Amino acid sequence: MCLGLPMTIVETDGISALCEFRGEQRRVSMLLLSDPPAGARVLVFIDTAVRLLHEAEARLIGAAIDGLGAAINGEDCDHFFADLIDREPQLPEHLRLD
Template sequence: MCLGIPMQVLETDGFTARCAGRGEERSVNVMLIDEVPEGSWVLVHLDRAVRPLEVDEVEPLNRALDAILLAAKGENVDHLFADLMEKATA
């Protein structure tokens, strides 16, 4: 399974960007998307930015990735989706 990782652009030259996310920094090819200013967020797949992200997309994506890691270890993930559970019971 391949996953995209949300990463924040720290600096860019228009072709590549130094990005940070989920505890790591890496060089990312940004030529597949429109210009990305420093401070913006992108979805990174195989060291390529595949699309820009809105700020409000970052936290849910990171929670989903955290849930995958915890579920793979057999741990409970309910706390990562408490807001969804509240909406479902309302």
């Protein structure tokens, strides 16, 4: 399984960027994006930034990662997924039949 990390661009040269997530920094490819500036939040898979994130979405992804850690450790994880409690799962728009 591969997890995407919501990382913040620290510095970039347009081709690659130094990005940070919770104190860990790594150099990631920026070739799939249109030169986002330092401070932008990006979703990173296998050291490649795949899309820009809004701050709220980056927080939700971070909470989900914390929730997975809690679940693995046998701890209560419901509060990490508060946005999903009491609602039916929704298909992405491109998969809906309507």
